[in-house]
Structure formats: structure tokens, C-alpha cells
Amino acid sequence: MLRITKQSDYAIVLMTHITSSEDRWLNASELATQAGLPQPIVSKILKLLTRGRLLESQRGVKGGYCLARSAARITVAEIIEALEGPISVTECVEESPGECTQEAFCPVRGNWQRINHVLRDALSEITLEEMARPSTPALVTLGSREMAPDVTAR
Amino acid sequence: MLRITKQSDYAIVLMTHITSSEDRWLNASELATQAGLPQPIVSKILKLLTRGRLLESQRGVKGGYCLARSAARITVAEIIEALEGPISVTECVEESPGECTQEAFCPVRGNWQRINHVLRDALSEITLEEMARPSTPALVTLGSREMAPDVTAR
DNA sequence: TTAAATCGGACCACAGCGGTCCTGTTTTCT
């Protein structure tokens, strides 16, 4: 568990295909064929990616999709968030007071905030360009990131 | 999204309560009161944690639960896995061939494996002892961990 | 004008999650 949705998974595959042939506009059915996915799903996902400003779309006969910016400047986190909304591990997050069985006596709250940041930043470190390379050399190093302002050495 | 389930969330809260009073056996209704959660849910979660070898249980009148080992040697990842099964971000994982729209031409597969490991290891680094401390000093440093055997500097 | 494509929805089946409850079994206390 702790899964991303299937559609997010598909989205990343589709984005890598678009990255690979980044010269021309690809339409939904071309991409569906390339990825081996049903065309209606592909259309749905491409629409969401366009809404999330990760793709640009061109309507009409010679229309299709292409990246809104370079693959090096698109992150896995952005793709997931375009499909699923903000990444957060727990519900207890982002200032929704009056939820957590009343007050903030909950001991784990602050810690979850940090964990959220770490995981989100981990996925923000991975670019589409890296995902598009089959056997990526420098991926998810994650090194020496510190979340808490008062972090001490372990 | 990318959420853990509510029950995993509850589980961690319950585990921190057990950690705080680690001298005696706490029963389900005591813990339910402490955490402000309905007692049936608490019972269900405690059973799963016991199955996952994170708690030890004592039946009978003076029964209850206590930690199976010290809080410093129980990780957040273990708690989540006791409730939800193995942590994996994507379905495409763990050698299930003949799934991924046939063959392993999928370009992102290898990369997801690494991301899975990074997130799982991140949650494996955080101990229950750290979660039990309200404002944890040294949490989720995650520094200088390398997943791929051929990682190069960025 | 027509055809090809995206856009924006509505729509539905189904699995999984959240939550309750019931019947055993074990243990302690009287």
C-alpha cells in the first residue's frame, strides 16, 4: 500500500513517451497505441495533465499534446499532483483545525508534517527526464536534506 | 493523496500511547479512552498490530497489550505494513511477470523500484520512539542514502 | 463544409476502506 493511483502510474508512462518524441505533437490515439492502453483512459489522463499545466494541447485536425516545458523541469511529484491533488501521507495536515478529535494534543502531528515534506520533496527531486531514461544513473539521491529547523545529528 | 489509511494513522497514535506508559499492560478500552477513538476500531487495530509482531497481548481479566520490543526498534514502516501490507508506490513491482501490458519494455519500471525503496527506507528510518516525542529533534534526516548501485553525484 | 481532434462533463461498476458486531477462547478472581 501507500500506492499512487493507477492513473498516475499511466500518466508517468505517457509523459515519458511524449518526452521521447518531443519534436512533434502526439495525439491521444497515437499515445494509446504506443503505451498499449485503452484510448479513452489515455484521453482522460492527458486532459488532466493539460489542466495541471504539464502538457500543452492543440485542438483540431493536426492537434495533439506536447510538454509544456522541458522534461528536466517537470517532476514526478507534479505529475502525481496533477492527477490526485496535493501529496500528503496523512489526513491530519494543512491547518484544518477542529478535526483531530479536538485539540492539537495529538503527539504525532508535527512529525507527520515533516514526513510529508520529506516524501513530497523526494518525489519533487525526480524529474521526468530521469524517468524517461530506461536505466537512470543519478536518481533519488535525496542526500543531506533536512526537514526540521532544529535537526541534530543522529 | 498518496495517503496511508486512517487505520494506520490511528495505529501510530495508539502505539505512541502504549510507548508513553510502557510499564504496564493497557487494554483496548483504556487505549480507546486515551486516544479518543471508538473502542471497536481500537480493538481491531490492536489485533492487527499483534499479528504483525509489534505488540504482545495478554488474554484474560488482567490482560491487555504492550510493546513487543523497545520503541526505538519499532519503525513507522513496520506499523504501516502491519495494517496495510507491504509498502509499494506502484503496482508494477516485485516480480509479477506478464502483467505490465506484456513485456518489460516499460521504461519507468526500474526507476519505480528505486523510488519504492527510497520511500520505504525513509519510513523505516523513523522509529516509534521518535514519533512518541512531541517535537522530535532528529527526525527524517534521510541524508546520504543511495539506492542505485551505480548512483553518480548530481 | 467536413473530418479530426481536444474539452468538459455525466455516468456506472466495483474494490477497498471504515466501522460494527458476534461468537469463541483464555485468564483471573471469588
Add this chain to the structure above:
DNA sequence: AGAAAACAGGACCGCTGTGGTCCGATTTAA
């Protein structure tokens, strides 16, 4: 021995969200 207190192990169910399909409207090129 018997009763009460607690865990063990399920069955069960409502509901949300996901996966997936489809349709009409709009845009664009030929």
C-alpha cells in the same frame, strides 16, 4: 467451579473513490 473480563477471529455492511466508458460541444485544418 463458576463468572467476569479481556483478547482472537471472523462475518458483515455502507460508502467513498477509483477505474473506465461514453457523449455532446468546440476548435482547427483541409
